[in-house]
Amino acid sequence: MGGGGAGPSIRLVAERAGVSAGTVSNVLNGKASVAPAISARVRVAVEQLGYFRDNRASRLRSGDSRLAGVIVPDLTNPMFAAFVSTLEQLGRRDGYDLVVVSARNDPAEEVERLRRIREWRPAGLIVIPCDGALAERLPGGPPMPLVVADRIPDAPRFDLVAVDNAEAAAAVVRHLGVQGCEDCLVVGTSLAISNVRERWEGARSAAGNLRLDFLAVGFDDHAPPALEERLRGAGRPQALFCLDHETTLAAYRLLGEMGLGAGADVAFAGFDEMEWMRLVAPAVTTVRQPVEAMAACSWSMLRRRMGGDAGPPQARRLRCAVTFRGSTPRQTASRSREADRTTQGG
Amino acid sequence: MGGGGAGPSIRLVAERAGVSAGTVSNVLNGKASVAPAISARVRVAVEQLGYFRDNRASRLRSGDSRLAGVIVPDLTNPMFAAFVSTLEQLGRRDGYDLVVVSARNDPAEEVERLRRIREWRPAGLIVIPCDGALAERLPGGPPMPLVVADRIPDAPRFDLVAVDNAEAAAAVVRHLGVQGCEDCLVVGTSLAISNVRERWEGARSAAGNLRLDFLAVGFDDHAPPALEERLRGAGRPQALFCLDHETTLAAYRLLGEMGLGAGADVAFAGFDEMEWMRLVAPAVTTVRQPVEAMAACSWSMLRRRMGGDAGPPQARRLRCAVTFRGSTPRQTASRSREADRTTQGG
DNA sequence: ATGAAAGCGCTAACAT
DNA sequence: ATGTTAGCGCTTTCAT
Numbered sequence: 001m002g003g004g005g006a007g008p009s010i011r012l013v014a015e016r017a018g019v020s021a022g023t024v025s026n027v028l029n030g031k032a033s034v035a036p037a038i039s040a041r042v043r044v045a046v047e048q049l050g051y052f053r054d055n056r057a058s059r060l061r062s063g064d065s066r067l068a069g070v071i072v073p074d075l076t077n078p079m080f081a082a083f084v085s086t087l088e089q090l091g092r093r094d095g096y097d098l099v100v101v102s103a104r105n106d107p108a109e110e111v112e113r114l115r116r117i118r119e120w121r122p123a124g125l126i127v128i129p130c131d132g133a134l135a136e137r138l139p140g141g142p143p144m145p146l147v148v149a150d151r152i153p154d155a156p157r158f159d160l161v162a163v164d165n166a167e168a169a170a171a172v173v174r175h176l177g178v179q180g181c182e183d184c185l186v187v188g189t190s191l192a193i194s195n196v197r198e199r200w201e202g203a204r205s206a207a208g209n210l211r212l213d214f215l216a217v218g219f220d221d222h223a224p225p226a227l228e229e230r231l232r233g234a235g236r237p238q239a240l241f242c243l244d245h246e247t248t249l250a251a252y253r254l255l256g257e258m259g260l261g262a263g264a265d266v267a268f269a270g271f272d273e274m275e276w277m278r279l280v281a282p283a284v285t286t287v288r289q290p291v292e293a294m295a296a297c298s299w300s301m302l303r304r305r306m307g308g309d310a311g312p313p314q315a316r317r318l319r320c321a322v323t324f325r326g327s328t329p330r331q332t333a334s335r336s337r338e339a340d341r342t343t344q345g346g
Numbered sequence: 347m348g349g350g351g352a353g354p355s356i357r358l359v360a361e362r363a364g365v366s367a368g369t370v371s372n373v374l375n376g377k378a379s380v381a382p383a384i385s386a387r388v389r390v391a392v393e394q395l396g397y398f399r400d401n402r403a404s405r406l407r408s409g410d411s412r413l414a415g416v417i418v419p420d421l422t423n424p425m426f427a428a429f430v431s432t433l434e435q436l437g438r439r440d441g442y443d444l445v446v447v448s449a450r451n452d453p454a455e456e457v458e459r460l461r462r463i464r465e466w467r468p469a470g471l472i473v474i475p476c477d478g479a480l481a482e483r484l485p486g487g488p489p490m491p492l493v494v495a496d497r498i499p500d501a502p503r504f505d506l507v508a509v510d511n512a513e514a515a516a517a518v519v520r521h522l523g524v525q526g527c528e529d530c531l532v533v534g535t536s537l538a539i540s541n542v543r544e545r546w547e548g549a550r551s552a553a554g555n556l557r558l559d560f561l562a563v564g565f566d567d568h569a570p571p572a573l574e575e576r577l578r579g580a581g582r583p584q585a586l587f588c589l590d591h592e593t594t595l596a597a598y599r600l601l602g603e604m605g606l607g608a609g610a611d612v613a614f615a616g617f618d619e620m621e622w623m624r625l626v627a628p629a630v631t632t633v634r635q636p637v638e639a640m641a642a643c644s645w646s647m648l649r650r651r652m653g654g655d656a657g658p659p660q661a662r663r664l665r666c667a668v669t670f671r672g673s674t675p676r677q678t679a680s681r682s683r684e685a686d687r688t689t690q691g692g
Numbered sequence: 693a694t695g696a697a698a699g700c701g702c703t704a705a706c707a708t
Numbered sequence: 709a710t711g712t713t714a715g716c717g718c719t720t721t722c723a724t
Contacts, residue, residue: 011702020712022712038709052465053701053702054700056401057716060703075431076431078422078424081424081427088447088450102434119398120402142353365694369693369694372693403700408720
């Protein structure tokens with residue numbers, strides 16, 4: 001099973017087939033034409049010896065990297081897992097090996113990972129950064145094709161693929177207004193993350209008569225006391241709008257622990273659609289991000305860069321889908337069970 | 347940003363520092379003692395030129411792989427994502443780079459991935475196989491350290507880490523019996539997967555007076571008509587027990603679509619604890635697999651093998667935790683809200 | 693303690 | 709169409 005460090009070398013194959021190493025290489029890579037008889041002999045030798053190429057030598061010598069690095073903040077976030085999974089498929093289709101790593105939400109680890117990946121000499125990089133300070137984390141050296149996805153770095157000098165955060169958040173807030181909400185508490189992990197920032201700004205821009213307030217709750221998967229306090233007693237807002245995956249989950253759990261019904265006692269909406277949001281009753285109003293499309297877009301941008309395109313940085317914004325469900329019911333009168341209504345964010 | 351395929355070579359650094367390449371290597375790897383003055387000169391040159399090592403050349407020459415491969419059936423399965431994430435942390439701690447790939451539940455792709463990974467000459471492999479036929483998929487060649495996790499291959503000649511599937515399933519079934527259930531439909535994706543097989547056998551062994559029936563539903567995330575039919579009308583079983591993540595999700599969704607209440611109309615239990623199972627009401631009785639422990643155990647076994655241990659294959663079974671919740675209520679009289687009760691499976 | 697030289701496995705350039 | 713030679717960037721051995 002596999003080559004335990006050793007494995008036969010191409011020279012051994014050549015010897016066995018009675019040809020030169022160069023010819024074996026030509027047979028295996030189809031680079032130059034080889035006589036059918038020789039080709040067959042080589043293949044037999046390869047088979048008999050269980051030969052397989054050593055990519056370290058091959059790529060070193062040829063200078064052709066055919067390797068791309070992918071770094072995400074957290075592999076256990078289903079959104080990022082789907083992103084990676086899609087990229088993997090695309091990379092493979094185009095003959096690229098992918099090195100996938102997670103920074104585990106830790107900027108220090110992000111730096112470390114970036115340094116280590118680089119030592120494999122990837123032809124390009126796709127990064128979902130931990131936060132906006134990516135530029136300071138990139139190791140020095142000659143520039144390399146790089147696409148930043150999902151989160152926007154402070155320095156605007158990278159190719160970028162993201163979603164229309166502001167528009168999607170605005171759509172949710174408008175909906176809350178239409179449903180008769182008067183005030184809404186908006187929560188997110190941290191405004192240091194561009195997504196959260198843009199969503200909060202989008203929400204504010206669409207507030208109208210709706211009173212909005214923001215609370216940062218951090219990355220702990222347990223909601224902080226501050227949030228619990230805001231939801232307790234008479235001052236409780238009519239609506240709760242969560243701006244990211246972690247927050248949505250933590251806040252929903254908190255509601256349950258406090259005995260508050262999403263929809264019944266507080267209107268509830270969140271970002272990042274997940275399976276459970278359709279399983280609970282009432283189902284949860286959410287913004288679905290087009291993760292697969294983000295991955296596809298990132299990959300095609302990176303491919304172009306790896307192909308040598310040196311134009312100015314490009315930015316693409318993809319559209320989210322907002323699905324209104326029972327957790328954001330009309331505040332005044334009839335709380336009739338309506339079918340889901342989906343709209344384009346923006 | 348990183349080294350765009352090029353990057354300065356160690357010889358350039360040597361030249362700049364006025365020393366030989368070997369000395370630069372010694373400074374960077376701390377292998378031999380170098381005079382402080384020289385060492386400092388080298389570091390300055392490294393800094394100025396933005397030099398970083400080329401792992402392809404380094405590992406090729408030294409013969410030290412320090413690379414481990416990880417292949418899982420599906421990265422979007424949260425269990426496997428957690429597995430990989432833990433491994434990544436452990437690998438890094440021990441100075442290993444990890445190549446992580448997904449087979450996307452496709453045996454053909456599994457073969458492909460195994461072949462490609464091997465060309466990077468990893469020192470070892472951790473595999474969660476698509477199915478039992480792993481032995482046939484491993485590329486030929488000299489044997490390499492290999493740990494199989496979670497799913498048991500038909501051929502029993504590998505190091506193995508798995509959970510106590512039978513005991514955990516038996517605990518659930520016993521609980522259903524105690525709760526007064528008379529018949530239970532057991533569903534799983536496929537008996538071709540060892541976990542499902544072992545769980546089904548564990549369930550049967552603990553059935554007692556409980557009538558059990560098995561239905562395979564495949565990998566589609568939508569439940570098949572056969573299941574819907576079994577749940578419709580008078581012949582509906584009192585309990586539904588799902589043997590894996592995919593099935594649990596699909597079946598729960600189906601119940602909702604059919605207007606059946608888990609717990610109220612059918613007792614419901616599943617495998618693979620997920621966040622939503624505590625968010626729905628009533629909460630879902632589930633078996634929690636110790637994923638992080640599986641990853642840790644896999645890594646330590648692989649490390650030992652990579653360290654040269656050539657003993658006979660070892661098998662480790664880790665214990666699951668079964669949590670009884672409201673979805674499996676007493677069938678006869680009082681359906682009182684009890685607090686969660688957790689037990690050790692086995 | 694340092695330099696010089698060899699060579700890991702492979703592919704590319706050139707020669708035949 | 710095939711063999712020969714050189715060298716990718718690095719580490720290691722052997723001199724010194």
